[in-house]
Amino acid sequence: HRNRKGRGPFRAPLYSDQISRPRHRGGHGGGGGGPGPRSRLQDDDGDVTMVEGPQDSGIPFGKKYDKDWLLSSLQSVCSIKAPICQIYHTDGNKAQFYVEDSTTANALFKVSRKITDKDGYKVIHIICNVTVIMNSCPPPALIHTDLKAADLEHLKQCMAKRFDGSQQALDLNNIRVDPDLVSQNIEVTLNRRNSMLAVIKIIEENIPELICLNLSNNRLYRLDDLADIVNKVPNLKILNLSHNELKTERELDKLKGLKLVELSLEGNPLSGHYKNQADYVSAVRERFPKLLKLDGHVLPPPIGFDLEVAPATLPPCKASYFCSEEIKNIILCFLQQYYSIYDSGDRQPLLDAYHDGAAFSLSIPFTLQNASNLGEYQKDCRNIRRMKDDPTTRFRLIKHTRLNVVAFLNELPKTQHDIASLIVDVNTYTATLLAFTVSGVFKETDGKSRDSFRAFSRVFIAVPAGNAGLCIVNDELFVRNATTEEIRRAFVAPAPTPSSSPVPTLSAPQQEMLAAFSLMSGMNLEWSQKCLQDNDWDFDRAAQIFTGLKVHQWFTRINEEFIYKT
Amino acid sequence: MASTVDFRTLVDQSCRYSDEFVNIYYDCIDKRRRNLTRLYLDKATLVWNGNAVTGRDALSEFFESLPSKQATQGQTTLLVVTAGSVKFDGNKQRYFNQNFLLTAQASPNSDQPVWKIASDCFRFQDWAN
Numbered sequence: 001h002r003n004r005k006g007r008g009p010f011r012a013p014l015y016s017d018q019i020s021r022p023r024h025r026g027g028h029g030g031g032g033g034g035p036g037p038r039s040r041l042q043d044d045d046g047d048v049t050m051v052e053g054p055q056d057s058g059i060p061f062g063k064k065y066d067k068d069w070l071l072s073s074l075q076s077v078c079s080i081k082a083p084i085c086q087i088y089h090t091d092g093n094k095a096q097f098y099v100e101d102s103t104t105a106n107a108l109f110k111v112s113r114k115i116t117d118k119d120g121y122k123v124i125h126i127i128c129n130v131t132v133i134m135n136s137c138p139p140p141a142l143i144h145t146d147l148k149a150a151d152l153e154h155l156k157q158c159m160a161k162r163f164d165g166s167q168q169a170l171d172l173n174n175i176r177v178d179p180d181l182v183s184q185n186i187e188v189t190l191n192r193r194n195s196m197l198a199v200i201k202i203i204e205e206n207i208p209e210l211i212c213l214n215l216s217n218n219r220l221y222r223l224d225d226l227a228d229i230v231n232k233v234p235n236l237k238i239l240n241l242s243h244n245e246l247k248t249e250r251e252l253d254k255l256k257g258l259k260l261v262e263l264s265l266e267g268n269p270l271s272g273h274y275k276n277q278a279d280y281v282s283a284v285r286e287r288f289p290k291l292l293k294l295d296g297h298v299l300p301p302p303i304g305f306d307l308e309v310a311p312a313t314l315p316p317c318k319a320s321y322f323c324s325e326e327i328k329n330i331i332l333c334f335l336q337q338y339y340s341i342y343d344s345g346d347r348q349p350l351l352d353a354y355h356d357g358a359a360f361s362l363s364i365p366f367t368l369q370n371a372s373n374l375g376e377y378q379k380d381c382r383n384i385r386r387m388k389d390d391p392t393t394r395f396r397l398i399k400h401t402r403l404n405v406v407a408f409l410n411e412l413p414k415t416q417h418d419i420a421s422l423i424v425d426v427n428t429y430t431a432t433l434l435a436f437t438v439s440g441v442f443k444e445t446d447g448k449s450r451d452s453f454r455a456f457s458r459v460f461i462a463v464p465a466g467n468a469g470l471c472i473v474n475d476e477l478f479v480r481n482a483t484t485e486e487i488r489r490a491f492v493a494p495a496p497t498p499s500s501s502p503v504p505t506l507s508a509p510q511q512e513m514l515a516a517f518s519l520m521s522g523m524n525l526e527w528s529q530k531c532l533q534d535n536d537w538d539f540d541r542a543a544q545i546f547t548g549l550k551v552h553q554w555f556t557r558i559n560e561e562f563i564y565k566t
Numbered sequence: 567m568a569s570t571v572d573f574r575t576l577v578d579q580s581c582r583y584s585d586e587f588v589n590i591y592y593d594c595i596d597k598r599r600r601n602l603t604r605l606y607l608d609k610a611t612l613v614w615n616g617n618a619v620t621g622r623d624a625l626s627e628f629f630e631s632l633p634s635k636q637a638t639q640g641q642t643t644l645l646v647v648t649a650g651s652v653k654f655d656g657n658k659q660r661y662f663n664q665n666f667l668l669t670a671q672a673s674p675n676s677d678q679p680v681w682k683i684a685s686d687c688f689r690f691q692d693w694a695n
């Protein structure tokens with residue numbers, strides 16, 4: 001049907017042929033009503049140039065008519081029931097659309113001049129132009145309007161009906177003519193990129209564990225748009241691509257990585273290419289070495305090498321790792337103090353937390369560096385991968401010396417951290433340093449992004465500094481937007497107790513001591529209590545811990561342990 | 567030693583080393599995992615989503631037990647802090663934050679000192695899910 005040869009447009013007989021007109025596709029420039037070399041036989045209306053196959057049809061002056069009206073008018077007089085129009089656009093004065101095949105073309109041809117617009121003009125000439133179509137050409141990428149949200153929802157429902165949960169199988173055979181979609185006028189043509197991508201997205205978001213997928217009868221002529229499925233649906237084992245338009249086995253390269261066990265390709269042009277079955281199987285297995293069934297035929301099992309280990313599972317993720325109770329207390333005390341100043345509105349007092357030669361820098365996720373509401377952080381983002389040619393900026397963006405560090409921190413938006421949610425990983429503790437990574441969530445409390453939730457990962461490196469205690473030498477902060485899940489969980493949990501041991505009831509003197517200690521240290525009651533408990537309710541000892549003298553001793557002790565263990 | 571070299575020079579040097587390290591590390595972890603432990607100190611610690619692994623033997627076992635992965639681009643700053651996305655076989659792609667403490671050590675194999683990882687801290691951004 002599509003193989004009719006032609007050389008340039010030739011026009012089927014129409015009464016307008018009786019007029020000698022220049023050989024062109026029937027379009028007229030100028031508006032309706034303008035003077036021109038028109039015959040008295042011709043009304044002031046538009047001509048449709050229609051071409052068979054994926055070529056364009058045209059309705060000159062079609063622009064002045066509403067697309068929906070035009071198409072429904074055509075359809076109302078036309079004998080074809082299915083939607084006729086693949087792509088519709090206006091080009092100057094012409095409205096052009098594509099039709100599927102010659103049957104549709106002929107049917108439309110018959111309705112030439114049968115449609116009257118509201119002004120009484122006979123609106124449509126249909127001229128049947130059959131133009132060269134030797135190979136099916138892909139529809140032009142002219143109008144790939146993405147599916148609207150409402151349509152996507154319908155598509156999702158439609159796919160849900162075609163999904164078999166017990167088999168983890170999805171049947172998208174000839175999806176284009178699914179009554180649920182047709183009745184809503186939704187175009188889902190899987191050989192078009194936006195349709196395929198929409199379908200893959202729905203699978204990824206709803207049924208990413210999919211094992212079996214049927215894409216037969218969808219006129220697929222290439223698999224580029226399906227390639228993402230390798231990453232997004234990694235468990236896919238059974239794939240049916242039969243009765244499509246794949247021309248060569250090289251299309252399968254785009255799906256490399258899928259661990260297919262069953263594949264169907266019959267009814268594609270590529271099937272006819274092989275002289276013998278063995279070559280065919282071999283070519284397909286090159287892409288899918290684990291294949292056991294091809295086109296319904298069971299294959300002899302492949303013989304491999306015993307290199308593969310059973311697919312490993314990832315170790316489970318855990319919360320904070322502190323190394324020891326002692327370090328945990330030290331760090332928690334430190335963080336409590338640090339963030340109560342950080343969130344207070346004036347970060348100046350943090351000067352006491354930093355070493356003279358401290359250095360600080362900031363970064364944000366790579367993909368967001370050109371966009372979005374992390375603007376406050378963007379200009380100071382120091383991603384050295386992006387600065388290889390700009391050592392000056394690279395240098396400038398490190399804040400060096402505690403004055404500069406704290407001055408910069410004071411310029412960052414005001415925050416409120418969810419202390420309860422902080423996760424701490426202790427990287428290293430040695431005789432000379434303690435390095436730990438804090439992650440969590442905070443809210444901005446002023447400025448343009450007020451009430452935005454951010455997530456952060458912050459590496460602190462601290463040293464013992466004289467008799468002062470924990471002193472920050474390096475501070476590197478990574479900020480990103482919080483995910484919806486993180487926002488949901490933020491600020492809801494009550495403050496955790498630092499230890500899991502049951503809290504004994506306190507005697508009156510203990511309660512007094514607790515209140516005093518909490519006041520002196522600025523720590524909340526829970527941590528104050530912990531500190532006091534750990535020190536047998538000896539106020540002075542507990543206070544010393546807090547002011548860091550013990551920290552220094554701790555560093556010394558670690559040093560000794562380290563040496564003994566080596 | 568450090569006091570005779572000015573800060574600016576240190577920064578530039580650090581950037582160059584970090585860049586080189588990141589290339590080596592992520593290439594190694596994708597393709598030559600058996601050699602990965604050689605980048606670590608004998609007593610290095612890895613904290614992986616809250617799981618602590620110390621010492622070369624334990625590290626070696628740990629890396630062997632991970633499914634194979636392809637790490638992708640990240641961003642680094644001074645003390646080699648990276649962020650990126652990674653996809654382990656049979657799992658979906660996930661964002662991660664990672665940071666390394668590198669230290670220079672004398673090497674039996676070369677005249678020059680070599681960088682060794684003293685600690686490695688890795689966490690998925692969505693570890694709690």
